[in-house]
Amino acid sequence: MNRFGNILYINDPTHNKSALDRAVKLARSNGAKLTIASLSTEESFSLNSFEKTYLKLKEQELDELLNKIPNNGVEIKKILLKGVPFIEAIKEVLRNNVDLIIKPVSAKHSFPDMLFGSDDMHLLRKCPCPVWLVKSSKRKTYSRILAAVDIDPGEKENAELNKLILELATSLALQENSELHIVHVWQLLYESMLRNGRARIPASEVDKMVRDGRKLHKKSFADLLNQHDLGQLKYKSHLLKGEPDDVIPALAKKKKAELIIMGTVARTGIPGFFIGNTAEKILARVDSSVLAVKPGSFITPVQ
Numbered sequence: 001m002n003r004f005g006n007i008l009y010i011n012d013p014t015h016n017k018s019a020l021d022r023a024v025k026l027a028r029s030n031g032a033k034l035t036i037a038s039l040s041t042e043e044s045f046s047l048n049s050f051e052k053t054y055l056k057l058k059e060q061e062l063d064e065l066l067n068k069i070p071n072n073g074v075e076i077k078k079i080l081l082k083g084v085p086f087i088e089a090i091k092e093v094l095r096n097n098v099d100l101i102i103k104p105v106s107a108k109h110s111f112p113d114m115l116f117g118s119d120d121m122h123l124l125r126k127c128p129c130p131v132w133l134v135k136s137s138k139r140k141t142y143s144r145i146l147a148a149v150d151i152d153p154g155e156k157e158n159a160e161l162n163k164l165i166l167e168l169a170t171s172l173a174l175q176e177n178s179e180l181h182i183v184h185v186w187q188l189l190y191e192s193m194l195r196n197g198r199a200r201i202p203a204s205e206v207d208k209m210v211r212d213g214r215k216l217h218k219k220s221f222a223d224l225l226n227q228h229d230l231g232q233l234k235y236k237s238h239l240l241k242g243e244p245d246d247v248i249p250a251l252a253k254k255k256k257a258e259l260i261i262m263g264t265v266a267r268t269g270i271p272g273f274f275i276g277n278t279a280e281k282i283l284a285r286v287d288s289s290v291l292a293v294k295p296g297s298f299i300t301p302v303q
Contacts, residue, residue, distance in 0.1 A: 003171055004030045008098040010089055011038050013061055015104035017068075019134035023102040024069055024076075029175055033075045037092065038062050039085040055080060086122035090302040093129050102132045105289070124264060124283070124292050128300045130168070132291040137258065141176040145169060146257035146288075148248050149184050151220045157295040161263035164293050166228045169261045172291075173233050180235040181255050182225065185244040186217040214241065245281035252286050261291045 007030075009023040020036075027034040038058045062078040069076065081088040092098060101123060123131045147169035149162040166182070173180040188194075194206045221239050240247050252260055264279045283290060 003168060004032045004100045006096060006098050007032050007034050007100045007102060008089065008092060008096075009034060009036045010085075010101065010103040011036055011062065011065065012104045013065075015136065018137045018139075019102060019104040020065070020069075021140065022132075022134055024072070024074060026100075026102070026175075027074045027076075028072055033077070035077050035079055035092075035096070035098070036062060036065065037079045037081055037089065039081050039088055041083070041085065086119045086126070087302055089123065090127050090300055093127060094300070094302070098129055100130050100132060101127060102134060105133050105135045121280075121283075124279075124290075126300050126302055128294065128298055130291060130293045133289060135258075135287075135289045137289075139258070142172070142178045142258040142289075144181065144255055144257045145173050145176070145178045145259045145261065146181045146183060146248075146252050146255065148244070148260065148262040148282075149182065149221075149224065150244075150263065151184050151186075151217060151224060157297060158263070160295045161293060162224055163227075165261050165263055166224070168291060168293065170228060170230065170233060172259070172261075173235070178234075178259075180230075180233050181238060181251070181257060182235060183238040183240060183248060183251055184217065184221045184224075185240050185242060185247045186213065187241055187243065188213045210241075214239075244278050245285070248282050249285040252288055257288050259289045259291060260286055261293070264292045264294055 004026065007023060007027050009020060011020075023034060023036075026032070038061065040054070040058060058080055059078070062080075066076060066078060079092070081092060089101060089103075093101065103120065103123065105117070105120060120133050124133075147165050149165055150158050151162065152158045169180055169182070172178070188206075188210050191206065191210065194201050194209070195203065218239055221237065225237060238251060240251065248260075248262075251257075260282075262279065262282070279292075283292075
C-alpha cells in the first residue's frame with residue numbers, strides 16, 4: 001500500500017546512513033517525492049560575515065549526500081532551513097503538504113534514560129503528520145515491529161488512529177518482511193479502589209468485572225484485527241492487562257522490537273500539546289525506532 005507521496009528527511013551529518021537509507025527505500029516503494037533538509041539554528045549566524053560561508057558549506061554537505069544516493073528513479077530535492085529546527089520542519093510540512101517526516105534520533109537529550117532529544121519530542125508533540133524517528137542500526141530491515149493500538153469505543157479518534165497504525169504496520173511489515181506484534185493493553189478502571197475493603201464490594205464481584213472487561217476487550221480487539229488483511233503477515237496479537245506505560249515497553253524489550261508504531265493522543269484539551277502522558281512515558285522507556293501518528297483532527301500550534 002502506497003501510504004506516502006511527499007516525504008521530508010531531516011539530515012544529521014553526525015548520524016549513520018540507516019535513517020537516510022530507509023527514507024530513500026520508502027520513497028522508492030511508495031513512488032513518493034523525497035526532500036532532504038538541512039536545519040540550522042539562528043545561533044549559527046552570530047557573525048553575519050560567516051553566514052554565506054556557513055550556508056555554502058551546508059549546501060555542499062547536502063550535495064555530497066545526494067551524490068551518494070543511487071539514481072533509482074526517486075525524485076529528490078534539497079532545502080536549507082534556518083531557525084528553530086522543529087518549527088522550521090513543521091512549517092515545511094505545512095507549506096508543501098508533507099505526509100511523513102523521517103529523522104535520525106537526536107544524540108542530544110537531557111536525561112540518560114531517554115532516547116529522544118528535545119527537537120524529537122517537539123516534533124512528536126506538535127507535528128501534524130506522522131513522525132518516524134530512526135535509531136542507528138547496521139540492519140537494513142526490521143526483524144520485529146510492534147504496533148500498539150488503543151481500543152476505546154467511546155473515543156472516535158482512537159478508532160481513526162488504530163486504523164492508521166495498523167495500515168502503516170502491515171504495509172511496513174510486508175515491505176520489511178518483519179514479524180509483526182500487535183498489542184492492546186487494557187485495564188479495569190478503578191480496579192484497585194474497587195478491591196479496597198472500604199468499597200465494600202465482594203472480591204468475587206470485582207473478579208467478574210475483570211472477566212467481563214477482558215471478554216469485551218478481546219472481542220473488540222478481534223473485530224479490529226478482522227478489519228485488516230493480515231493473511232500475508234507473520235503476526236502475533238497480544239491482549240495484555242495492566243498500565244500501558246509499563247506493559248508496552250516490557251513487551252517491546254521481550255520481543256526485541258526494533259520499531260514501535262503508536263498513536264500520540266492527549267485528552268488534556270491544551271491546543272498544541274497533543275502527545276499524551278501515557279505516550280510520553282512509553283517513549284521515555286523504549287530503546288527502539290518510533291513511528292508516531294496523530295488523528296486527522298489535530299491542529300498544530302506552529303503557523
